[in-house]
Amino acid sequence: MNDLSAVVEEHVAWLSGIGADPTGGTTRLLYDENWQIAQNGLKAKFEAIGLTTSFDAVGNLFGRIEGSHYPMETIMTGSHVDTVVNGGALDGQFGILASYLAVKYLTEKYGQPLRSMEVISMAEEEGSRFPYAFWGSKNIWGIADKADVLEAADAAGIKFVDAMRDAGFDFKDENEGLRKDIKAFVEIHIEQGSVLEKTGKQVGVVNSIVGQKRYNITLEGESNHAGTTPMGYRKDTVYAMSKMINEAIDKAHHHGDPLVLTFGHVEVQPNTVNVVPGHTVFTMDCRHTDATELAAFTKEIEADMKATANKMGIKIEIDNWMNEAPTPMSQEIVNVLETACTEAGLNFQVMHSGAGHDSQIFAVNVPTAMLFVPSIGGISHNPAEATKTEDLVEGLKALIASIHKLAYED
Incomplete structure (x- = not known):
């Protein structure tokens, strides 16, 4: 392959410049002016390399080239075009640009594929403008409930x-109806963590996405x-919270990777x-790649918190408002990615x-x-977000x- 550095840098600078924030970073939120400019700009780029473009009802953008032998078997690749407020230059958008550049390279070098290839620029993933995430992909798969957004409004x-x-x-x-032609979906993304950087690998092949449980925990004391107020007579909710957090984090350390726990x-x-x-509300975020482990650990932590609150004479309310199960990737597609990376001589590892x-x-x-590609310092959702x-x-x-x-092999 010829040197791709210049073309990658050029495209990242172009797209991150749409919504460039005067204070640094990029702000491009669902349906705002910059979002519209970006989607239409991508549409023009897709068409310039011969892709047939279309928007769906909610604003997901597709660029497609038909397969010569199996046109109804589609290999799709892409990511989301929206950013967080004052976000970085890579999250989401690198996945779209890399997909576009990959399809451009492949069609120029090998011509029409056997299976159809489709690049997607999804409308929204972050939930940064409105209190709803994955609007783009959830609409593709018929699981977006419009009742959830009918009354939603942004900060303005x-x-x-x-x-x-x-x-x-x-x-x-x-x-x-739902699409039946998509035979594989591959998304490339920055890691947003430091695993690849610390292990010295340049590419990650992702075999699973962690499950997440998120909580609001309310303590009522006095x-x-x-x-x-003498120390022995107090119902101090900050003290109670500190004991709960200390015990929980100690247990998370003891449990070990891949479990993570955040307050x-x-x-x-x-x-x-x-x-x-006398009143404290705090959050808890727990993640693990195994649903059983995640459920067992959080159940134990909930019980510990209740016991601490009871011992200290404090009322506790635990609201588990998010419960997303871990998502395994397709082993078949993971194997394809591993083989492709090995044959290309790339420096990679399998990871979650x-x-x-x-x-x-x-x-x-x-x-x-x-x-995945590495994130320098593991930084993301920040103007300092960067990858070599x-x-x-x-x-x-x-x-x-x-x-x-x-797409090209039988």
Whole structure:
């Protein structure tokens, strides 16, 4: 392959520039002006290399080339076009650009594929503008419930429905059937972690996406004077929370990888220097690749928290508001990606994903797998998000080799 560095850098700079934030980073949210410019710009690029383009009802963009022998067997690749607020230059969009460049390379070098190839730029994954994530992929697979967004609004008070219709889109016809032609979906993405960087690998072949359980935990004690309330008489919810978190994190360390546990948000009332805090709400996020392990660990932690609260005379309410099961990738497609990387002489390893991706929605419906490239310092959702150009190129080479096997080989 000729040097792909310049073309990768050029395309990343172009797309991340649409929605460039004056303070650094990129902000391109579902249905906003920059989102529309990006989708239409990608549409023009797809058409310029001979792809037939179309938007679905909600704004997912497709670029397609028909297969010569098996036109109704489609190999799909791509990712999401939206960003978080003030996000980085790679999350989501690198997957679209790499897919476009892979298909461009393959058609120029090998001509028409045996199976149809399709690049997708999905409308939304992040949930950054409206309180709903995976709008693009969930609509493809008929699991998006419009009731969940009918009353949704963004921070400026703009209704989801109004933003969608102003951008020229609308709800999907509920009677529209699901696609039966997609034989494989491959998504390439930055890792958003530091595993590849620490192991010195340039490509990851992802064999599973972790399950996630998220909680809001509310503690009710008693607010009282910080000077006149003896220590033995207090019902201090911050103290109770600290004991719960300490015990839980110690157990997470003991349990070991791949389980991870995070307490990321705390709200304290009255939140003042001279009052014993009588009301605290905090979050818990627990992830694991094994559903049984995830359920058993979180059940134990819930029981520990209740026991601590009972011992301290504090009321506790545990709200498990997210319960996403782990998603295994297709072993068949994982094997194809491994073989492609091995034959191409790439520096890779098999790994799991600790973050959620559109692939977890696809994987329930069609054979799916992912490729990762390293993230410098493991940083993502941040203007400092970056990957070495040579690693982006290695990821592109992995995708080219993988799509070639899936679309061009009998």
